[in-house]
Amino acid sequence: MKQFQYIRPATQQSVLEAIAKPGTQIIAGGSNLVDLMKHGVMSPDKLVDINKLPLRGITPAKSGLHIGALALNSQVAEDKQVKEKFPLLSMALNAGASAQLRNMATVGGNMMQRTRCPYFYDTSMPCNKRIPNSGCGALEGFNRMHAIFGASDKCIAVYPSDMSVALAALDATVLIAGRKGQRRLPFTDFHRLPGNTPEIDNNLAKDQLILAVEIPDNNYAKHSYYLKVRDRASYAFALVSVAAALDIDNGTIRGARLAMGGVAHKPWRLTEAEKSLVGKPANMASFEQAAQIAMQGAKAYKDNAFKLQLGPATITEALQHAAGLV
Numbered sequence: 001m002k003q004f005q006y007i008r009p010a011t012q013q014s015v016l017e018a019i020a021k022p023g024t025q026i027i028a029g030g031s032n033l034v035d036l037m038k039h040g041v042m043s044p045d046k047l048v049d050i051n052k053l054p055l056r057g058i059t060p061a062k063s064g065l066h067i068g069a070l071a072l073n074s075q076v077a078e079d080k081q082v083k084e085k086f087p088l089l090s091m092a093l094n095a096g097a098s099a100q101l102r103n104m105a106t107v108g109g110n111m112m113q114r115t116r117c118p119y120f121y122d123t124s125m126p127c128n129k130r131i132p133n134s135g136c137g138a139l140e141g142f143n144r145m146h147a148i149f150g151a152s153d154k155c156i157a158v159y160p161s162d163m164s165v166a167l168a169a170l171d172a173t174v175l176i177a178g179r180k181g182q183r184r185l186p187f188t189d190f191h192r193l194p195g196n197t198p199e200i201d202n203n204l205a206k207d208q209l210i211l212a213v214e215i216p217d218n219n220y221a222k223h224s225y226y227l228k229v230r231d232r233a234s235y236a237f238a239l240v241s242v243a244a245a246l247d248i249d250n251g252t253i254r255g256a257r258l259a260m261g262g263v264a265h266k267p268w269r270l271t272e273a274e275k276s277l278v279g280k281p282a283n284m285a286s287f288e289q290a291a292q293i294a295m296q297g298a299k300a301y302k303d304n305a306f307k308l309q310l311g312p313a314t315i316t317e318a319l320q321h322a323a324g325l326v
C-alpha cells in the first residue's frame with residue numbers, strides 16, 4: 001500500500017479546507033476505502049478523518065427525520081424513530097453487509113461506496129472506472145452481477161448499497177456542505193449513470209462534504225418491504241433487490257414507491273411502475289402489471305439474462321409482502 005498522511009480535523013471548516021487540496025480523500029468508517037487502498041485501486045496522499053465532526057445525530061426534521069452522515073448503519077437500523085416512521089430503511093440496512101461492518105460503516109460512507117465489479121478491484125485488468133479509457137473487462141468478461149438498466153459501452157457496473165435503494169424510494173434529500181455554503185440534492189440525483197465518465201460515481205464535488213440525509217414524513221410505514229435476492233443469506237451483495245412501499249386505503253393503492261438495487265450504476269427508481277399502481281386494488285394482478293412496466297428497457301449481457309426474470313419476480317414478491325398478502 002502506498003504511504004499516506006493522516007489528519008483528523010475538529011471542525012467542518014478545516015475539513016473543507018483539507019479536502020480542497022488534490023490527493024486528499026475523506027475517511028469515516030473506512031469499510032470500503034481501506035480495502036480499495038490495500039488493493040491499490042485508490043491511492044490517496046492524505047486521508048482526512050471526519051469522525052470528530054458532530055454528524056452522528058438522528059433527530060426530527062421540519063417534516064420527517066434528519067440523519068447525520070456519520071450515523072452508523074447499525075445505529076440507524078435500530079433507531080426507534082427510523083423503525084417507526086421508515087421501517088423500509090431499517091430493513092434495507094439490516095440486509096447489507098455483516099453486523100461487524102454495519103457497526104463501522106456510516107451513512108455517508110455507505111452512499112460513497114464503490115462498485116464491487118471484480119475487474120475494478122483487479123489492477124491487472126482493464127477498467128474505465130479505475131483508469132479512464134483503459135477499457136472494460138466486464139463487457140466481454142464474466143458479467144453475472146452486472147447492470148440491466150442505464151449501462152453504457154464504457155461501464156456496466158452496478159452500485160452495491162442496500163441503504164441507498166431505500167433512501168431513493170423514500171424521496172430522501174442529501175444535505176451537502178462546500179466552501180461556498182450548503183446545498184440540497186434529491187437522493188435520486190446523487191448517484192450517476194456511467195455514460196462516458198464511469199470514473200465519476202456521483203454528483204458530490206471533490207471539495208464537498210455530505211452532512212446528512214433527510215427523509216420526509218409519508219404514509220408508507222405500515223406497508224413497506226425490502227426484499228434482497230443474493231447468492232447466500234448474509235454478507236453478499238444483491239443480485240436484485242427491491243424497496244417497495246404502499247399507501248393502501250380500504251384495499252385500494254393511494255400511493256406507491258418502488259426502487260431496485262443490483263441492476264444499475266445507481267439506485268433504480270421505478271416511477272412508471274409506481275404510477276401504474278395508483279388507484280388499483282392491492283392484489284397480484286396490479287403487482288404483476290407494475291413489475292412488467294418496471295422492466296421495460298432492461299437489457300441483459302452474456303451472463304446476467306436471469307435478472308430479466310428475477311427482476312419482475314422480486315418486484316411482485318416485495319409488493320405482496322408490503323401489502324401484507326404473504
Ligand code: SF4
Pocket residue numbers: 115117118119120126127128129130135136137138139154155156157198
Ligand atoms: Fe470497470 Fe465498470 Fe467495466 Fe467493471 S463494468 S470493469 S467497473 S468499467
